[in-house]
Amino acid sequence: MKLLKQTGSLIFLSVILFSCLPLQAQNAKQFIKPNDNRIRIEGAFFLKKTDNKMIINRHEKKIIDIPETEANPKNAFTQSGVTLSFVSDSKNIKILLSPRKGTSHRHSVFGVFKNGKLYKQIAVLPRKDTAFNGIAFQNPDGKTAVWEIVFPPYYGVNFNGIETDKGSHFAAAPQKDKPVYVAIGNSITQGTGQTAGFQTWPWILAQKEGWQLYNLAVGGSKISWPFALELAGKKVDVITILWGYNDWNKGYTPKKQIIPRYTKLLSILLKDHPKAKIYCITPTFTYRQQPKHGTVSLNEIRQAEADVVRKFQKKGYKNLFLIDGKSLTGPENMKPKGSKDVVHFTPKGARLFAEALYNAINQVH
Template identity: 35%
Template structure:
């Protein structure tokens, strides 16, 4: 009889355990993704009106311009480099479902920060990121109000399709965390070519995180000096810090003369300065490249560097005390370039982006 009772007790415990597990699986529940307790950073244009929570770094009127006017490719501009989604909850787990949107797609790498510390990463290749992507975030501080930040991929355009929290947990109000604002403006080097599709490995992300800035990445792969981007910076929060690294595509692919490059740069910089009168602006000359000259014009990178140096010195002499020059080829070298693609003449590897960020941090942080 004693053995029979023990056997019955074990059976009861097993069924109880199974019931608990089933209940545990069933405790996820949907929350409203239109809830403004979900904040989006790094994208000034957020749409909560449709089925998905969507965001964009650029306004639609700029994206719809002909590329000959905008000076960049709209599909590349629709990608999410620098975009972060933030929320706060006590939930032990959070399930997030993302869907791809219109734009270039080179895969999707997400990073999760909790209370400011990196905790998880999720990677989807180009094929996987062309369909629904589900990530499950485990709270490293179970039962406590935890601040989550989801860092979006740099070379995909995604939207939040759903969010599920565990048990009875709710979204909580985020405290006001006003920080100085950093705008990173440029082309594919700043966008993040060479760091996969991982915003969290790009140099602007590393600079912003180290210096404690909120930031917007306004770089687009293949972009040339773009008056449209300069003009639209008026719609962004007033910046405290701006870095500009632009010109490689003007030299190599557009074949601009030195005079044409500086004329375009002058108008471009004037608009940025007018829109952000108190920002410290760091203009970076062309970084190290294996490209020796433009095949179209025969003009060398050094000629562009010299011209930009002289132009910035001239602007400084007119009294702009918040305008600075950084010699790009002095803080980069062949060591920065991609080791996974030796034929790439200009883009940084993951390690190269980190090294470049460290150089900028040292200069800007002085």
């Protein structure tokens, strides 16, 4: 009887001691460092890793700083097309993130994919301070799953690690040997008009083709040959180029800017990636009839780009293809006529364009 009383006292004491523990200790987490090799980041060629932070760059600063690049750093250092993947059975998962200074942030949605299917969308409103510290989600059944986080097209963040339940399983996602696809262009390609990276047309096209996407597009950019320099020495299998609208709006002319810049861009790409298939897409549909500057028509810009492509084709480049962007797009891709946005796709419009482009690509072979 005495022993029973002592045992009861011990149990009671244990309950008291546990209840006095900090909540953090009762719900212990395990921290996976951002440079852990079980975490896979795809969609960005330039990563800087430490124990505390990973800087995810789609572009090199030295390239953005070149005057001929004509790309806004605020848009260049966002993470359109970037994905983060791993395997875990944790019931609670938090991706630790911090806002990146000096970058654009519009209404953004992170896509959480579980075993290849969209599981959750997490919206992050444009920040007014630095309070944002990541996105959290639950896995109630506690079953092991492949998780993939798709970053938004217009939000610059740094990756600071992952929190999971203590003792939960954590491993690398299965490696898939996919053709590497690089999308080059302006805001139409980066994803203006869509809030989630998985809504952009390059993402949808890559999924349909089974390609691994690297979206190098920068909103507001013009035809920029320095972007081609970033691909030197890298494995690239497919490239799409969609530039010209901003050049036209700026008042650039075929003779002075379009032809020489497009020629230099293709010269570098064809030399460095002789086996890559390159699809040159002329500017897509827009409601705008006249440019903000100059008198050149958009059809003249389209024709100039087409002429450059055909010259290279005549030289024997059989891996270079021309696609008429205007013929693949129309009002069905856009907001209603009279809307403020006269050129960017809606989420539905981006999907329609990706499907039309998929068909066009498979017809030119």
